[in-house]
Amino acid sequence: MNTHDPIVRCAACDGYGWLDADEDADLNFDNLAPDAAPHAGAVECRWCGGIGYVYRAANGIDRRIPPEDYAPHADTLERLEVERLREIGYTGDAKKPHQQQIRIDRGDRIVWQYQPTDETGIDDALPNGADPAL
Ligand SMILES: [Zn+2]
Numbered sequence: 001m002n003t004h005d006p007i008v009r010c011a012a013c014d015g016y017g018w019l020d021a022d023e024d025a026d027l028n029f030d031n032l033a034p035d036a037a038p039h040a041g042a043v044e045c046r047w048c049g050g051i052g053y054v055y056r057a058a059n060g061i062d063r064r065i066p067p068e069d070y071a072p073h074a075d076t077l078e079r080l081e082v083e084r085l086r087e088i089g090y091t092g093d094a095k096k097p098h099q100q101q102i103r104i105d106r107g108d109r110i111v112w113q114y115q116p117t118d119e120t121g122i123d124d125a126l127p128n129g130a131d132p133a134l
Pocket residue numbers: 010011012013014015016017018045046047048049050051052053
């Protein structure tokens with residue numbers, strides 16, 4: 001495992017991990033994961049192997065991060081992904097399913113199944129009016 005080269009966003013796919021092209025059938029997500037297909041018509045980025053990030057050597061050459069390196073770099077990869085999401089307009093922390101506008105608009109079952117009792121999201125059903133902070 002390489003612990004020296006910094007991890008940077010993949011220049012080919014800009015961190016997305018996939019490209020909006022379909023000329024390469026072998027890398028098409030529809031073939032790679034026919035059951036998932038969240039990126040129908042998209043292909044896995046062959047530069048980074050689909051994770052959106054690469055090692056950048058001192059000489060400026062990017063190379064793929066092997067899968068066995070994902071776990072030891074999980075924190076870095078997650079931080080970079082959060083930064084990327086903020087750049088493209090995603091703000092704030094992860095939202096709970098019932099707070100996601102797309103789910104609300106769609107009328108997803110989870111939205112009306114999970115409704116916190118107040119703005120704090122803390123269930124009010126504490127015995128004897130106990131202070132939730134204690
Ligand atoms: Zn890439």
